[in-house]
Amino acid sequence: MSTRHTCPQCGHKKEFTLYVDERNVPIDESCGRCNRERCGYHLTPAEYFKEHPTNDRTDFTGWKQPEPVKVVPVSYLPSMLLVADTHRSKNNLFRFMAKEFGEVEANCVFDTYHVGTSRHWKNNDGLATTFPQIDDKGRLCQLKVMAYHPATGKRMKKQDQAELWSDKAQKYMPDTRPMDKIWFAGKTLLKNYEANLQQTFFGCHLIKEASRVGIVESEKSALICSILMPEITWIATGGCNGCKWTESVVFQPLIDKRVVLYPDAGMFAKWEEKAAILRNGGVDATVSRACEGLPHNWDVADVLLRERHAKRGMTVGEVLAYATEIGVINQIHVNV
Structure with missing residues (x-):
């Protein structure tokens, strides 16, 4: 190169x-x-x-x-990495999901998507989350590791404090690197930094049996949406341009499926361009406006959670706490 x-x-x-x-x-x-x-x-x-x-x-x-x-031939990770997770109770994202939906629902969705736990990061007495990218043939393409806050369910960013596991020192060290807590572990796990790994959708292994498919950016949002709207099979790109999802080799499993793209707030136009690429490749793709006009950091999972909280009835304190979690507390006015 x-x-x-x-x-x-x-x-x-x-x-x-x-x-x-x-x-x-x-x-x-x-x-x-x-x-x-x-x-x-x-x-x-x-x-x-x-x-x-x-x-x-x-x-x-x-x-x-x-x-x-x-x-260079494409490499895949060993399927043994998808064995049963024995540390799930320490997984910070699982702790949040169990609090929000109950342990039964949280366990079910973690099992369906083969979500695991990693010691790579530790924060708030909990561990990081692994999102496997499994293709439509059941092959493990990549393993993405992310750190979350157990109370808010928000991913840890560069300014957030977390400890990083050191294999050399065999202990946790403060992670002072100026980067978000996201790590693609594939090449390290293969012990081959020249490996040709081709990413795919998170949840791609579920597409084959799906009749309707919803695409979101965030892996966490795919999990939440699959609980709140189970009639749709939810998959995630891992970012606006994540997993190179507008390349034909990646979106090929979506052909002959009804596909709806759910962009984050403010991203409709960009995702409409991506939908056009999918349509040119033979995918029946449309773009939802569910998040149009909402705060910049909102996605469809936030919308569904808001509706869920509204239906079950929230106290003023719960409303304020939730507004703080999703970053819109400044838009809330309370008259007592």
Whole structure:
């Protein structure tokens, strides 16, 4: 990758291989081949000199063909990583879900999605959560680890305090790194940092038996929505551009399914563009406006939780506590 350049035709970086002579000197910035099949740009030395007859470099004996693209096979993680979780009671996200929905519902949804527990981070006397990405053939593609606050269910960000497990020291150390508490563990678990891991949707293994599919960004939101709207099979992208979900190899399992995209507040236009890509690939995709006009950090799970709390009747204190959790406390006014 370090010897590749920007393609003069498609503009993609790290995709263009230049022709060079025996001294490893490029003929010209336009003389080479793009590795992207969709682009197909290929200007040989013969073609280049035919177009530039005034160039006096006519000895072709030293020109070397670009090396063929090396195809690295896709690697998968061992399925043994999906064994029964014996530390679930210490899982901070499970603690939040059990408080919100009860242990029976929380256990059921964790089992369905094979959500696990990791010692990678510790905070508030609890452990981190693992979200496996299992494809439609049952293969474990990646393992995403995230830290959560057990009271609010919010993921831990760079400013939040947590301890990081050190294999070298065999103990927890303060995590002072300036980054959110998210870690893709696949290559570390394989002990192969050159492994070719291809991500997929969280919940992809459930698509095959689904009639209706809902797509959200957050893995936690997929879990909550699957409890509150079980008639839909919920999957998560892991971020607006997570798991490269607009590439055909990723969204292929969605073909022939009724698919609704549920963008976070303020992201409708961007997700409409992504839905167009899915539709061009044969997916029956529409985009929900459920979060339009809501605060920036809201998603469909927040909407469903709000409706649930409203139905069961919340005290003033509960309303204020919930508003604080989801970051809209400044919009709440109480007259006593």
